[in-house]
Amino acid sequence: MTRIFSGVKPTGHLTLGNYLGAVRQWVAADQEPDEALFCVVDLHALTVEHDPARVRRLSRQAATLLLASGLEPARCTLFVQSHVDEHTRLAYLLECTATDGELRRMVQYREKATRARDAGEGVRLSLLTYPVLMAADILAYGTDRVPVGEDQRQHVELTRDLAVRFNQRYGHTFAVPEATHPVVAARVMDLQEPTSKMGKSGDAGPGVVFMLDEPAVVTRKVMRAVTDSGDGGVVLDREKRPGVANLLDILAACTGGEPAALADGYQGYGALKRDVAEAVVETLRPVRERHAELAADPGGVEKVLRAGAERARGLARPVVDRAYRAIGLLEP
Numbered sequence: 001m002t003r004i005f006s007g008v009k010p011t012g013h014l015t016l017g018n019y020l021g022a023v024r025q026w027v028a029a030d031q032e033p034d035e036a037l038f039c040v041v042d043l044h045a046l047t048v049e050h051d052p053a054r055v056r057r058l059s060r061q062a063a064t065l066l067l068a069s070g071l072e073p074a075r076c077t078l079f080v081q082s083h084v085d086e087h088t089r090l091a092y093l094l095e096c097t098a099t100d101g102e103l104r105r106m107v108q109y110r111e112k113a114t115r116a117r118d119a120g121e122g123v124r125l126s127l128l129t130y131p132v133l134m135a136a137d138i139l140a141y142g143t144d145r146v147p148v149g150e151d152q153r154q155h156v157e158l159t160r161d162l163a164v165r166f167n168q169r170y171g172h173t174f175a176v177p178e179a180t181h182p183v184v185a186a187r188v189m190d191l192q193e194p195t196s197k198m199g200k201s202g203d204a205g206p207g208v209v210f211m212l213d214e215p216a217v218v219t220r221k222v223m224r225a226v227t228d229s230g231d232g233g234v235v236l237d238r239e240k241r242p243g244v245a246n247l248l249d250i251l252a253a254c255t256g257g258e259p260a261a262l263a264d265g266y267q268g269y270g271a272l273k274r275d276v277a278e279a280v281v282e283t284l285r286p287v288r289e290r291h292a293e294l295a296a297d298p299g300g301v302e303k304v305l306r307a308g309a310e311r312a313r314g315l316a317r318p319v320v321d322r323a324y325r326a327i328g329l330l331e332p
Contacts, residue, residue: 003175004029005143007039007081007134010058011048014065016209016280017188017198019287020253025147025180027070036076037141037312038066043081043088044134047127048112064301065211068290077315079308081137086316090136093323095129097166098158103128107154135159140316143177151187151197153179170326174319188250191225194242212288215281222247222277227269234266244269247276254279 006026008018029036042059059080071078081087103109109131113123126133138146138159146156156179163174188198192207199208209221228241236259238245248259251272255262266272294301325331 002034002144003142004034004036004145004147005039005138005141005177006147007041007044007137008062008066009041009044010055010062011045011050012058012199013210013212014062015188015198015211016250016284019069019211019284020188020250021151021181022148023066023069026066026076029076029145029147034145037143037315038071038076038078039081039137039312040066040079041081041134041137044130047124047130048116049121060298060301061295063305064294064298065287065291067294067301067304068287073304073307077308077311078304079312080305083305083309084140084312084316086140086313086320087133087136090140090316090320090323091129091133093327094132094135094139094162094166096327097162097169098132098135102158102161103131106131106158108151131155131158132162135162138177139163139174140319141312142175142315142319144175145180146177147180153181166323166326170323170328173323173326188253189242189246191221191243191246194226194246209280211284212291213284215285218281218284219277222280223273225273225276227273234263234269234272236260236263244272247272251276251279254283 004026006022008014008022014023026036026038040059040062042055045055045058063078063080066078067073109128112127116123116127134155135158138156139162146152146159148156156177160176160178163176167173167176190196190198190205190207191209192205199205206221206224207226209218213221225247226243227247228243234244234248235241236245236248244263245259248262251257251262252259254276321331
């Protein structure tokens with residue numbers, strides 16, 4: 001049996017990029033005869049300045065959106081990271097396996113640390129070490145596959161390196177996982193800055209489509225999307241026309257088409273934007289409707305998370321206990 005694990009960080013409202021690049025993959029994996037675990041990785045939200053009440057609110061919203069997107073508790077395990085102590089237990093062992101250089105080379109660390117320094121803020125140590133916690137999230141479950149967006153590829157590669165190194169030093173303990181990505185829209189870009197990822201950290205970016213945006217809001221954002229100067233109609237050219245390429249990728253992901261073939265069907269940007277807006281609205285509509293139903297019964301969501309955490313603990317504890325023995329720690 002193949003075991004799948006992935007997670008989402010509650011640092012902002014989930015976006016179209018989160019949905020197309022990751023969540024929809026999770027739902028597809030949930031339908032397969034594999035064992036799938038999905039996690040709201042709330043501890044990762046503490047690596048930067050944050051409002052505790054907002055983290056709790058967004059954690060609950062993220063879990064509700066995952067259920068609304070189609071994850072079925074009867075077929076997968078959905079839980080909150082901080083509810084399972086094995087994640088932090090294993091993280092320290094992996095910190096003793098990783099190197100300072102590996103962590104400082106992480107692209108997201110360099111980018112976020114630079115922004116923090118430019119803003120005159122201190123850089124928390126956890127921002128440097130959180131890729132090790134992410135590795136613990138994955139390795140604690142004997143994970144084989146990690147369905148994630150393209151921006152997380154480097155972190156999964158670090159996870160693989162740490163698993164191999166630990167196994168070589170202390171005996172075979174961990175499965176070595178691999179990342180899987182969607183064919184298109186693995187990295188949805190900001191509609192106003194198409195060379196930057198559509199991130200969820202901002203609350204009201206005009207180039208960011210959130211999963212819970214009203215249809216009129218989605219349409220307005222897409223119709224105002226930055227395209228590219230130049231004649232020749234709609235052409236798929238990721239280097240010279242990243243804005244158009246992003247719209248084509250989104251349309252392809254929503255409709256099941258192929259970006260280059262879709263480009264041939266348009267003479268101008270206006271028609272392309274209208275079709276993208278309609279496709280996004282219809283793609284998100286059932287998620288928004290189901291979210292409203294689930295949010296009206298928060299006790300039901302909490303019950304799912306409690307059951308998920310109990311099952312996750314049962315799966316992770318033997319793996320983490322084995323790692324403790326392998327590295328040389330006495331059994332309690």
